[in-house]
Amino acid sequence: MNLAFVHNFPLFCIILTLFSGPCSMILSAKKARILNLCVITAVGIMSLLVLVEVCMSGGSYVYTMGHFPAPWGNEIRVGPLEAFMALFFCIIMFLSMVGGAAQRKAKLEESKENLYYVMVNLLLSSLIALIYTNDLFTAYVFVEINTISACGMIMIKQSGHTLEAATRYMIMSLLGSGLLLLGICFLYGLTGHLLMSNIKEEVAAIAATGTYHAPLMVAVGLMCVGLAIKSALFPFHSWLPDAYGYSTVSSAAILSSLVSKGYIFLLIKIFYRVIGFDIICNSKIINVFFVFGIAGMMFGSISAAKEVNIRRMIAFSSVAQIGYIYMGFGLGTNLGVLASIYHILSHAATKSLLFVSAAGLSECSGNHKELTKLTGAGYRNPPAGMAFTVGALSMIGFPLFSGFISKILFAQAAVNQANKMLPTLIALALSTILNVIYFMRAVLIIYTPQKDAACAQESGYRRIRMNEHPEIVFVFVCFVLLNLVLGLMSQPIVELCSRGLGMFG
């Protein structure tokens, strides 16, 4: 075995995050916070090194755990797309944690704050494991760890809203993971393997003979529906607005931009590495995704337009964005999936920016979250106002920002699909108009000047000085830069993703 030392890093990332979780339990809140940031940074750096190594060597590699050979041992598979995703998730998580630090200090009990970092570390660990693992049952176990830690992150703020939201989240997630588990068991019964590459060989053999077509489709359908429920595709989104709307800002940012994306990434891996994309495309499953994706885009946007609470409005917009991603799968081409992957990136960068800036806007308005109470908030807290505007423009798909590129990619992918072109383009146009309606309404409200007399009457209205939260301003700058990078220098990133996706097959 001649492995470069860098090749061990994905495993180190998982182990490091997994063990730092329980360690945070015995540390004080401050130390746990520092440990958490150090771990995220370390994992980010390691993922960057892995990405550089994989890009330089120009290929992917499989890391056998404990050197047990293929059908028996557990494996990690690393390619450019996986390493890039891990790096990107670390960046988003770091920025979300720093951006929410001040609010966490104010809202959480001192004795409970370190428990929050237990959840965050475990969540990062499960996300990284979901990205890298080559074993379906390991993926299932980490899906459950992801669910449990996400539930903990919602309920750490003890209020009726968050407890109820956490319960609903758990119920929906358990339904999803039950279906996923049953699907994996069916597939294991059919193929006798749990490693993705072995399953794919067997599935290809089964598909070639044509026997067991129905059980195979049932297994695929169960896994797809299970992961769709867990990532809050349209009809299964009922838990989402409350969970994102009332939890702490870091939780909302991380849940919306990372947790659901982890499941979607696992779904992409199942498409390409377990079943084979041709078989998925020939089944009718992608059409179901297409229909529900478009329905989600419409419903999410309409609900967001009706919403008066700014956090819930952003949460409903997440439902719409998940719809975009599933619509990309529904196109049934590599280009469509590529557009979905790019939308995962751009949505993660934008949505966490929106959540953090919305928290800043309500901070200067007496902690009110109703849009009407936020009048003029953009003047009271200029950095948050600017950041919210940038996020809103990116969500709408304004050129310069990341949302524009993902919409263009969706449109380009749709043009090649004769029978799905028209609905996709119409849905994109309609949803853009709806996005403009509710995001521009919010931007207009926060930039409506308010008279000083009215301002003085409302309790809690105050101006936030630029130097009051320097770390949050830093986070805003980073997020805006990230958005601009995704929007202006998309070519190399798209190429990287498409090369990584090519190596999946």
Added chain:
Amino acid sequence: MDFGNLFANYQEAIAMILFALGFSNLLLQKNMIKKIIGFNIMDSSVYLFLALKGYIKGHKAAIVVDGIQSVDAYINPIPSGLVLTGIVVSVSVTALMLSLTIRLYRRYHTLDIDQITLEVKKGGF
């Protein structure tokens, strides 16, 4: 339709019926405790299914006794291992759900999730 297979593999059929029962209980029941029971039935049915997949008639559990190492003596141990892993997962999830239920009950004095939602919407607490 050929129902012969269904009767021949009646254990698997029972596992699927149990799964459906548990799933619909978890989805439709209002009472949190009944939901959790439903979840446990659902997961147990999957473990039953997995255990059946690994069972080979006439073979014994994969614990080496009396020095017999022949493959023909034992069942497939991998599904048993998976069942153990799955049990650990479902126990921890059950514990989490029960603790959530206790918190909700202390706050709202009811186990009915719809009732709780109504009270939350009313803006209490």
